[in-house]
Amino acid sequence: MGSISFWMCLVMTICTWNKTIGCTWMRTLPRSPSMFQVFSNNTITMLQKMGHEVSREPQITFPDKQYRQINNFKADEQMAFISHTLNAIKKLYSSGKYESTAWDQKGVDKFMNDLYRQTSELDHCVCNLLLYKWLHVKQII
Incomplete structure (x- = not known):
């Protein structure tokens, strides 16, 4: 029983340490933006x-009301929502359908690289x- 407690403690320590290391992306120092920002x-x-060069077709209205509900979410739910949204945007731009526009390819590449970095860090x-939540629930049970 003692070895199980030791291993559970070790796993929890590693997960907690990994959690803080991985999420420094969202942290800010006083008076400075986070890397995410x-x-x-x-x-x-x-x-x-x-x-401004996207299309002359009628624009689809953005679902502001639905996206503003994120303000009522917990911090971890907000992070998951942002990650999911950015991954959807990355998928949209990865489709290559923008190639018929007059966009500067270097700008698009930089945009995609920055978007990839954001999604990978948030993921x-x-x-x-x-x-961490799963292990915490397992420990309580």
Whole structure:
């Protein structure tokens, strides 16, 4: 029984350590933005530069009301939501359908690289949070 407790303690320590290491992406120091904020601002700026050339077709309205509900979510749920949303955006831009536009390919490549970095870091955080929650529930049971 003692060895099981030792191993459970070791796994919990590693998961907690991994959780804090993986989610430094979202942390900020006083008066400085997190890496997530830096990359997010960069991708938004790139989209604004490219956005005016997207299409002349009628625009689809953005579901603001649904997306504002994220403010009521817990922090880990917000992170999962943001990760899911950014992965959907990455999939949309990975389809290559933008190639018929006059967008600068270097700008698109930088945008995709930044988007990939955001999604991979957030996916890592979400995975660690889910693992931590799962192990925490297992420990209680």
